[in-house]
Amino acid sequence: MICDLHCHTKFSDGSLGVEDVISQAKRVGIDWISITDHDTMASFSRADVLAQREGLNILHGVELSAWDKERRKKVHILCYEPRKPDRLEGLCLKSCEIRKNCSKEMIEKVMKKFPVTIESILKYTTSSKSIFKQHIMRALIDYGYALEFYGGLDRYLFNPQTGCCYVEREYPDVNFVIDLIHTAGGVAVMAHPAQYDSMNLLIELAEKGKIDGVEIGHHSADSEYRRQLGQIADRYNLICTGGSDFHGLYNSVPVHLGCESTEYDEIEKILKFVGKNRRK
Numbered sequence: 001m002i003c004d005l006h007c008h009t010k011f012s013d014g015s016l017g018v019e020d021v022i023s024q025a026k027r028v029g030i031d032w033i034s035i036t037d038h039d040t041m042a043s044f045s046r047a048d049v050l051a052q053r054e055g056l057n058i059l060h061g062v063e064l065s066a067w068d069k070e071r072r073k074k075v076h077i078l079c080y081e082p083r084k085p086d087r088l089e090g091l092c093l094k095s096c097e098i099r100k101n102c103s104k105e106m107i108e109k110v111m112k113k114f115p116v117t118i119e120s121i122l123k124y125t126t127s128s129k130s131i132f133k134q135h136i137m138r139a140l141i142d143y144g145y146a147l148e149f150y151g152g153l154d155r156y157l158f159n160p161q162t163g164c165c166y167v168e169r170e171y172p173d174v175n176f177v178i179d180l181i182h183t184a185g186g187v188a189v190m191a192h193p194a195q196y197d198s199m200n201l202l203i204e205l206a207e208k209g210k211i212d213g214v215e216i217g218h219h220s221a222d223s224e225y226r227r228q229l230g231q232i233a234d235r236y237n238l239i240c241t242g243g244s245d246f247h248g249l250y251n252s253v254p255v256h257l258g259c260e261s262t263e264y265d266e267i268e269k270i271l272k273f274v275g276k277n278r279r280k
Contacts, residue, residue, distance in 0.1 A: 003262040005059060006078065006191065006243025008238065010065075012037035013134050014247035017127065020230045021257070022050040027260045029127035031266055034061035034243070036078055039095040040129040041085050059270065062088065063191055066174040068201050075174050076200050077239070078192040078215065081274040083185030091180055095171055096130045102167040103131035109165035110136055110157060114145055114212070133158045134250040145210035150252045174201070178210050187273050189213035189241055193229060194221040200228075206236035212273065217242020217260035219253055239269045 004043050009021050016024075018035065025033045033056055035043040041062050051058040058113035064077045069118075082088055107121060120139040125131050137149045137158075146153040149150040161202040181188040192215055216229045233240050242260040245251075 001032070001261075001264050002028070002241050002258045003031045003264060003267055004030050004246070004260065005032070005034040005061065005080070005241050005262045005267075006036050006063070006218070006259050006260075007033065007246035007257060008037050008063075009035055009043055010126055011040050011042045012130065013132040013247060013250055015134075015250050018043050018046050019050060021246070022047065022054055022056065025056060025257050026054040028256070030056065030258050032057040032059060032153055032262070032264075033120075033257075034059040034080065036063040036243070038060035038063050038130070038132075039065055039092045039099070041082075041088065041092065042127050042129060044085070047198060059267070060085070062092070064088075064091065064177050065171040067171040068174055068196075069170075070197065071201065072194060074168075074171065075196055077174065077181065078189040078191045079184070079186040080189065080270050081180045083188055083274060084179065085184060087184040088180060088186075091172060091177065092129075095280060098169055098171060099130040099132070100243065102169055103107070103133070103136070105167040106133065106158070106165050107136060109167075110140070113157075113165070114140060114143075116140060116143055116145075130182065132250075134247075141163075149250060174205070175210065178205070185274060187212045187239065187270050189215055189239060189247040191215050192218040192220050194218065194225050199225075199228065199232070206232060206238060211238065211271075213239030213266075215241045215243065218245060219255055219260065239266050239273075241266060 009018050028276050035047050066075050068075045116139050124135040125140050140146045178188045216226050241262045243260045244255045246257050
């Protein structure tokens with residue numbers, strides 16, 4: 001059974017629409033899928049209809065942006081099956097607004113270095129609830145200033161430490177985000193700890209009993225890192241998930257839907273947590 005609990009569409013920073021993602025999931029034999037766009041739940045109703053048509057099982061999901069105040073860096077929290085999703089709408093809108101403001105500043109800086117128009121960037125954001133650096137890079141590729149989304153120009157412009165056009169602001173505190181997920185009746189899972197070096201934060205949250213699970217199956221984590229995450233999950237009885245983190249054309253490394261998977265037993269834990277009764 002293939003259960004991919006992490007993928008993105010045009011509603012955030014994916015290059016494919018919900019229809020294409022669901023159709024491809026069917027073609028590759030996925031049984032359970034969760035579309036986890038950044039800070040938006042816009043896919044929920046459409047994904048339900050399409051998944052039912054294709055005979056797929058859907059877990060509602062959203063990847064929420066948060067901030068680790070102690071270490072002053074980003075962290076992403078996956079929320080699954082919120083029973084009261086309206087309670088997350090304000091948080092999603094706030095985070096999208098933060099990202100838009102950062103992106104607008106980055107666009108202004110990029111336009112001072114390259115003769116591209118804002119229209120050439122925004123045409124790739126028509127379905128998205130925000131603006132991402134991938135949209136900016138796509139315009140630069142269109143006009144011949146780069147051949148790839150992740151390479152020399154991307155590092156020069158958008159490296160978080162040294163990028164000359166990179167802009168970042170604090171997102172809502174991670175403890176607040178997790179509390180809000182629980183208020184909404186959802187399951188809080190830390191996304192890709194290796195990507196943001198969040199293992200210490202994971203342990204802190206687990207010791208406090210705040211976090212419900214951790215994404216172990218992710219392309220950013222090597223075998224040793226996964227082993228350590230597994231030990232933490234065992235120690236604190238955390239749900240273990242896996243997902244491709246599929247973005248289509250915008251992925252930083254080659255991944256495809258279903259290349260990482262979640263064990264069905266872990267999905268059952270999620271469903272039990274939120275009080276749902278589903279079968280295979």
